[in-house]
Amino acid sequence: MVGISGQTTPSIYDVYHTAKVVKNHNPYALVVVGGAHVTFQDEQVLQECPEIDVVVRGEGEVTMSKLLERVEERRNHVGLPGTTIRSGSSYLRNPDSPYIANLDDLPFPAYDILNLPCYFPKGKRIAPMITSRGCPYQCTFCSSSRITGKRWRGRSPENVIEEVQLLHDRYNVRDVTFLDDLFTFDTRRVEHFCERMIQEGDGIGWTCSSRADIMARHPEMTSWLKNAGCHTLYIGAESGSQRILNRIKKGIKLSQVISAVKSAKQAGLEVVLSFILGIPGETREDVLSTIDFACKLDPDLAQFTICTPYPGTPMYDEAMENRWLSIADWTKFTVLEPIMNLPGLSRRWIKQQLRRAYYRFYTRPSFIWKQIKMKNLDIFRVAFRSIINRFRK
C-alpha cells in the first residue's frame, strides 16, 4: 500500500504521475491518496487517474489505519467511512468518517522513519507542527471547515510541548512553525501553552497564525506569545475594503486589523499580513484600497495573492455557478495567476496589480530604511531586483 498526499490543487498531476510510477513498479500495490484537493474532487481524481485505487477524504489518520486492517484481513473497502473507491466502472463514495474527538489520542508523526533534516529550509533547523483542527468561521475562499469540521479542537498544551521537546532533543530543531488555521482560537490554551513554553521550551523560537478579531479582542495575547518565544505572527487581512471583507464572510473589521497589527508590533512581534486581490465583487477601487491599506499598516512583510477559488470552497461553487472559471488546468491554481473572468476586472489588470502591490510595498523608503538598519541585505536585494524588473516591463 502506498499513500500519496493530494493536498494541493496545482500539484495534483504530480500525484497522478507518482501513482503511475508506483503501479508500473508493482501493479499489485494499493495506491491511496488523501488531502484537501482529493477530498473534494474524489470521483474526478479516480476518473482522471486509473492508477489510484482509493481516495481518503477529510481527516485521514483513523481511516488509513482501518484501511490497513482491511488490507491485512483481505477484505474489500465497501462501507469504509471516509473513503471513495472504485466500484465496477463507477465509484462508491462511502459515508464520511467522524472527526477525531481528542487530537491527543493521535501519536506523533513517525519522525524516526522520516529524514527530517532533508526538509529543513536552507540548513535552518525549522520543523512544522499542527496543534488544532476545525474552524467555525465561514470565509468563502477557504475549505478548512469542510475538511476538519466547524468545531475547533485543540491538542492539550502538554501534548504540544512534548512534541516540541522531542523535536528539540532528538532532532535539534530550533524553530517551530505552527501551521494551525486557528492557533490562537482558545485563549486559555494559548496562555497555558505560553506559560509552559517559557518554563520548558528550551529557548525554541516559533511562529503562528491568528485572526485580526481575536488579536484585537485580546491584545494581551501578543505579549504572552512574545515572552514564550514566538517571533512572527501571521494574520489574514485579505482586503482593504470592509464591503469586500463582508462579502467573503471574513468576520473581521478593518479597525480590528489596525489594532491587531498595532498590539503585535508593540509587543515586538514581526507581523506578516496576507492580502487577496481580484475577489469577485471587487471594483478597481477596492483592489487599489487593499494595496494602500497594506502600505499604511506597514507590517514587516506583506503577501499578496490572486483570488483563486479552490475546490471545496463556497467561492468555487459561486465561480462554477457564474461560469467565472476561465481555466480547467489545475496547475494554474497557484494564487499567482488570475483564473477567473470577473465582471469589471480583467485578468490582465489583476496580474498587473499583483506586481504593483509587491513593487509598492517593498520599495517604500520606510521599508528599505528599516531593512538597512536591520542589515537585512537579502530583502534589499529583492527590492532592488523588483525596481529593475519594473523598468524592464
Ligand code: SF4
Ligand atoms: S480562512 Fe481561517 S478563519 Fe477563515 S474559514 Fe478558513 S480557517 Fe477559518
